[in-house]
Amino acid sequence: MSPEAPGFCHGAPPRGTPAAPEQALEWLDATTAALAGEDVAVAAAHGRVLARPVHADVPLPATALAGCNGYAVHARATTGAGSYSPLRLRLRAGGRAALAVDEAVAVASGVPLPEGSDGVLPRDEAEAFGPALEVYGAVAAGEHVVAPGAEAAAGDAVLVAGRRLRAHDLSQLVAVGLEAVTVVRRPRVRLVAAPGSALAAGDAAGVMLEVLVGRDGGLVEGRGFATDGAALDGLMAAPGADLTLVYGGSGDGDGDFAGAALGRGGALEIHGVAINPGETVGLGRCAGRPVMLLPGAPLACLCAYEFLAGRAVRRLAGGGGDWPYAVRRATLRRKVASRLGRLEFCRVRLEEDGAIPLAVSDGRLLASAVAAEGFVVIPLHSEGYPEGTEVRVHVYQ
């Protein structure tokens, strides 16, 4: 066999010292930034990131609201009322028609007050007897009332740019009268499977990547299967994607198929990062857009996605790049050994306040992630942690 045989010199894992994780993150942060804004209907804006702040055009609330469950009254009509000296008011049906001084109307917290009322008598301080309300306490004008503009004056910022919209933020947008908002465009992500023995069993990595890209705010623009180098070249160079993720064919024993293609059609700027699993990841550019090469083996693909590609998707979508996982503190129930010079992902099971390590560098099996409730990151320059160490567990959702 000659050293010029195809694939030979690209035999993976990539040679040389892998890049430091910090260096890969710097490359990534320099390469990805929030895309431009687009207008979408408020109802479709959940999870999107505001590209511009939202201001209230009108005061919020526009009219006075009840501040508790109870009865809207004219405050002065309750003066002197007490448990031993109750007063009586006429209990009127609902609606916002002007309230007479001797009337009261049942209101729930948060609803607009009828005209004329300027106080809300808490429910405990009155009792209804047919058409009459017996009043056992006095309220001052403005008491238990949310004044117009209490949430925001006209012109105030209701939500700032960069805000990832939650379900109840959408309510607030409707309340200020908006029908559409300007949010960061969702990054179009192309998924390309490159031939590799890790893909032989089915597209196990692709199905996972599609979900993760969506979770991080991306839109899978297409899924391609590159059966040869020319197909891969074409898929990396074709317009329409903001980010291309090639999985498999990178340092997986089948020749560095993906790395060679990116080197040929664009630039492979970092190949190999000191993370484990996921070390064979590659970062580069093609046709002016970022391309990432991910391992095809599902666990390595997961870790490389989490550490690098997911951050790219979240940054393009306008987010800060942080992991979307909740963090829980737990105490290691067994020691964890880690390889010096590798940032390692240790999957753990959670048991009350304890974290039971499942696997680190020997955890090449996806089963360790399936069995885990989350993972602990062991820094580059650590050899691991003894039993009893308090660790931060990133909890899978």
Next chain:
Amino acid sequence: MSPEAPGFCHGAPPRGTPAAPEQALEWLDATTAALAGEDVAVAAAHGRVLARPVHADVPLPATALAGCNGYAVHARATTGAGSYSPLRLRLRAGGRAALAVDEAVAVASGVPLPEGSDGVLPRDEAEAFGPALEVYGAVAAGEHVVAPGAEAAAGDAVLVAGRRLRAHDLSQLVAVGLEAVTVVRRPRVRLVAAPGSALAAGDAAGVMLEVLVGRDGGLVEGRGFATDGAALDGLMAAPGADLTLVYGGSGDGDGDFAGAALGRGGALEIHGVAINPGETVGLGRCAGRPVMLLPGAPLACLCAYEFLAGRAVRRLAGGGGDWPYAVRRATLRRKVASRLGRLEFCRVRLEEDGAIPLAVSDGRLLASAVAAEGFVVIPLHSEGYPEGTEVRVHVYQ
């Protein structure tokens, strides 16, 4: 005005002592259980709950895999190798063709080994010089190899019933050769807006409910606006929904429109629950299916949804009912007062390890939830917490 005037006797908030939160949860748990299973494609099963366990038909992995990044070898060919006594092997291109005893091939963790190889030499213990691999260490047979069946033997359960499928679970399902899985059917949830002054400003609650129902695994089957009692009766009784959520028109000062309709067309079993905000919530049944009446004011609607309706959706979808929020421990930076006899939701901002309470019972404004990072639950029989108390914060996503 006569006591028989429409809406009068239904003047809200609902009368009498509200039900204990525990009692409402018991009603809910007795009324809702996981729906039947349905088959869906693995790629569409993210977030769904397995209705049946998944077994491996074949051993997993089916063939031996590399257990680390390195070089697949015949273990016996490395016997005696050391840093001072290196051995040489021929470095072959990738692929799974049978490996000769004097050959090595680069492999990444997790990929199938070529025929004949029975050990993986970690990358650090060898160095490639053109077509030759210099070997600085010995491996034993089976070392750094994932044996066939190491993840699961044929017939083993790979995932148990009740599992909410994560992104990487889907990978594992593909790896065991499945194309479809049996998951709990998504509950069809009907959203109905009932007339009420809280809805005057726009459907602020509806847009939020639609997102929350989706988050909890439900499918919004339709959104209706009931402009009168007959329309509401019709929407509650019509087939096609597993759960109906009526919002507005329940104890909001406009007459107990929704409660009256449910009492007429079905059964209003609990009206008023000792939670704040959200006290006017109602629970009942119509045409054999659960119906919940939620307040129309967005904050009260949010809390009532979170405490009761969301749990119903999650249970119907096969989940355990727990909140989908991460919990973070934090120290109260200010005291929180709470009303005895009400389970209260206190929105808080998070600042390092501190939680700054924004509002409890006076927090009738949605702005407090928009400004908050999460909330603290203050139990029924508590009058609140002093500054410095360690609390559990449910963090909004």
